[in-house]
Amino acid sequence: MSAKVYIIHENEEWTKPLKIELEKQNVPYEDWFLSEGSIDLSDIPPEGIFYNRMSASSHTRDHRYAPEFTAAVISWLESHGRRVLNDSRALALEVSKVAQYTVLRQHGILTPKTIAAVGKDHLTKAAHSFDDPFITKHNRAGKGLGVQLFNNPETLAAYVNSEAFYESIDGITLLQEYIQSPDASITRCEFVGGKFLYAVRVDTSDGFELCPADVCQVGDSFCPTTEQEKPKFEIIENFDQPVISNYEAFLKANGITFAGIECIQNERGDLFTYDVNTNTNYNADAERKAHISGMKAIAETLERELSELKPIM
Structure with a gap:
């Protein structure tokens, strides 16, 4: 059996855009929907690249034990030397903000009290x-x-x-x-392959529902084609903050290949980091206007990882 990309997740809607990009690039993949299931620990895992997209919010979709089952599967994969992108360390951070804050501080990144x-x-x-x-x-x-x-x-x-x-x-x-932003916004920095891809400004004046995926949109009021309203998500041109290098070091040290990191700046200009999303999603409207695609970049990274994979003897 030839090696392929295995997508570990529990949300079909969030995974569809990635599958589209993988198919465009003819990257072989298999879907591992881990809301429940079983593994025989004496079995040998297939060869390939395993991309973990498990979400901390899985219980809101009636997938209560999906992260725990994913942790078991990843432990099995890693014990056999399989290449897991967003590995067991990343999953541990995904499901605990306390863990995120303690590790972020170790990398000189300011977090709120x-x-x-x-x-x-x-x-x-x-x-x-x-x-x-x-x-x-x-x-x-x-x-x-x-x-x-x-x-x-x-x-x-x-x-x-x-x-x-x-x-x-x-x-x-x-x-x-509570960190108050002068313009009621936060910034979400996207990373692919452990490197900074782009930053997006998110308007928070309407609340804290900040998922950038299309399925989380709140309605026509934030449609970028509506002239009288400002889009909720807007990619920032030439975003350059010193904290980016700290973010990349943090990702590398914690087995995180793909992530969205959210931060907010107060009126004094202090930048606070408060969330790490290893199951990152992208806003199609914002990307279309900026002529960039996060999922395409992820698919290209997975294709490269697959091409560089050495068979395990």
Whole structure:
């Protein structure tokens, strides 16, 4: 059997654009949809390149144990020396913002003040550590899960003890200082093959749902063909920040080949990094206007990796 690219994921909609690009370039691939399944640990994995696109938000699509099963599969693959892009270290960071922040800091990357808490009493007590507005978010998240803004501990306590409150799937809720952007935007830096590809400005004035994939779009109000409205996603020309080199070093040290890293700048110009997405997606409208394609770049990287693959004896 000839080697091919194996796509490890749990979301067909997010994977379709990649498959289209692989087919355009005649790259052989196989779909591994790991929402559930089984592996015989005595089996020998097929030869090929294994691209891990597992998402921290899988439980929102009723794929509760997909990350855990993926971790088991990747452990099996790595034990046989298979080439995994976004490997077991990357997966561990995908499903834990606490893990992300600790490792980002090791690479000289500024992150917001964050407290991790388990239990409502500990959560409400931790809120008193913030003098200024703060937000909550889920430790295992994606799609802005659990993000709420609070001005004081009292409003947080009322929320936590209401029916509106729901815990992170791993039980860890984060309290984080609120970084206010002067223009209500964040920046998402995209990396392919561990190298910077482009940065996209994301308008956050309408909320925290920041997934750039087309299936996460909020409606016609952000359509770039609508003259009276500004597009939600817009690729930044000639983006050049010193932190890019830190990001690339962080990715290399943690087995991350493909990622989107989100950051925000306050009114003083301080740049805070607050999220790493190893299951990165792209906005088609923004890319079309900028004449660039993230999925095409990923497909080209996978094709090159496959061509350079040496058979395991």
